[in-house]
Amino acid sequence: MSLGEILVAVTAVAVGTTLQRVSGMGVGLVVAPVLSLLIGPVAGVWLTNATTTVSAFVIWRAMRTGSDWRRLRTLLPCAVIGAVPAALVVRELPLAWLEITVGSILVLGLLGTVLASAADRLPPVRGPFAAGVAGAVGGFFNTTAGVAGPSLVMYSRLSRWPHPSFAASMQPTFLTMGVLSVVLKLGVGAAPVSDLPQWWVVALLAGTVVAVVPLAGRLAARVPAETARRLALTVAWAGAIATLLRGASRLL
Numbered sequence: 001m002s003l004g005e006i007l008v009a010v011t012a013v014a015v016g017t018t019l020q021r022v023s024g025m026g027v028g029l030v031v032a033p034v035l036s037l038l039i040g041p042v043a044g045v046w047l048t049n050a051t052t053t054v055s056a057f058v059i060w061r062a063m064r065t066g067s068d069w070r071r072l073r074t075l076l077p078c079a080v081i082g083a084v085p086a087a088l089v090v091r092e093l094p095l096a097w098l099e100i101t102v103g104s105i106l107v108l109g110l111l112g113t114v115l116a117s118a119a120d121r122l123p124p125v126r127g128p129f130a131a132g133v134a135g136a137v138g139g140f141f142n143t144t145a146g147v148a149g150p151s152l153v154m155y156s157r158l159s160r161w162p163h164p165s166f167a168a169s170m171q172p173t174f175l176t177m178g179v180l181s182v183v184l185k186l187g188v189g190a191a192p193v194s195d196l197p198q199w200w201v202v203a204l205l206a207g208t209v210v211a212v213v214p215l216a217g218r219l220a221a222r223v224p225a226e227t228a229r230r231l232a233l234t235v236a237w238a239g240a241i242a243t244l245l246r247g248a249s250r251l252l
Contacts, residue, residue: 001197005038006204009047013208017055021062021216027055027174032146033106033239037246039197041102042090046182046191047202048146053178054206056171058213066168068161074128075135076176079148082139083180089144091190096250102145103244109141109150110236125158138173143181147236148174 001009009031016030031051035044060067093101134155138148152173156166185191196202 001039001201006201009035009038009201009205010208013051013055013205014212016051017059017209017212018216020055021059021213027052028142028147028149029110029236030239032102033236033243036099036102036146036243037239040095041098041243041247042095042191043196045090045102045144045146046185047197047205049142049178049181049185050202051205051209052142052146052174053182055209055213056174056178058210059216060168060171060175062213066165067172068165068169071131071161072169072172074131075138076173078132078135079139079142079173079177079180082136082141083143083177083184086140086143087181087184087188087190090185091188096247099243099247099250101247103240103242103247105141105145106147106236106240107244109145109147110240112150112154124160125155130155130159139177139180142174142177143184146181148177 012031012034013027016027019030020027028048032045032048035047038044039047089101090098134152137151141151142148149170152166152170155161156163161169186193
């Protein structure tokens with residue numbers, strides 16, 4: 001990665017971490033499309049998964065309480081069901097089609113996030129089946145495109161999951177899904193070590209997360225969650241469309 005690319009990546013991670021601390025999600029939405037454009041969908045999404053793992057761990061320690069473990073006992077194991085086939089998809093797809101897949105998943109996820117606002121008018125969804133489906137879809141989306149959040153937002157709206165509990169619960173969720181994605185893609189050869197950024201780049205982005213979280217914690221008390229969510233969606237839409245178009249251009 002060039003110096004300019006590293007600066008863009010650090011900025012994306014700082015913004016995404018701040019948004020995640022304020023609204024409960026944001027790292028994957030902001031970082032995945034940016035890194036996919038900078039270094040390609042395989043290395044970009046893998047680095048997003050690694051960054052999400054660190055950010056979720058650090059933010060979870062800062063938030064300390066509020067996670068709904070009753071839901072997570074169903075949701076998290078089902079993430080494995082989605083993550084395993086996703087790692088194989090990443091390994092087998094040609095680069096152009098992988099970029100199209102990543103861009104399409106980002107667009108679909110963002111559409112789901114937008115449509116989630118209408119979910120409040122639908123009958124509430126209860127029970128472990130819905131949590132299991134959300135976990136499996138989130139695991140698949142996270143491993144292929146680095147964005148588990150939109151499917152989980154949709155589930156939270158449909159199930160009437162209170163936002164404070166949802167935001168706290170997303171940190172162990174993103175931590176688990178991030179570790180799954182990183183390990184599985186290395187294990188099946190979907191993300192060869194030789195194609196990944198140098199170790200110090202990974203360490204730099206992890207250090208950015210650690211440095212930004214205390215500041216983001218202070219902003220969380222002042223910035224409305226809806227404002228942070230809108231900013232994250234704006235950045236994510238731009239990156240998702242650019243990734244999709246670049247994949248299509250490779251085919252042409």
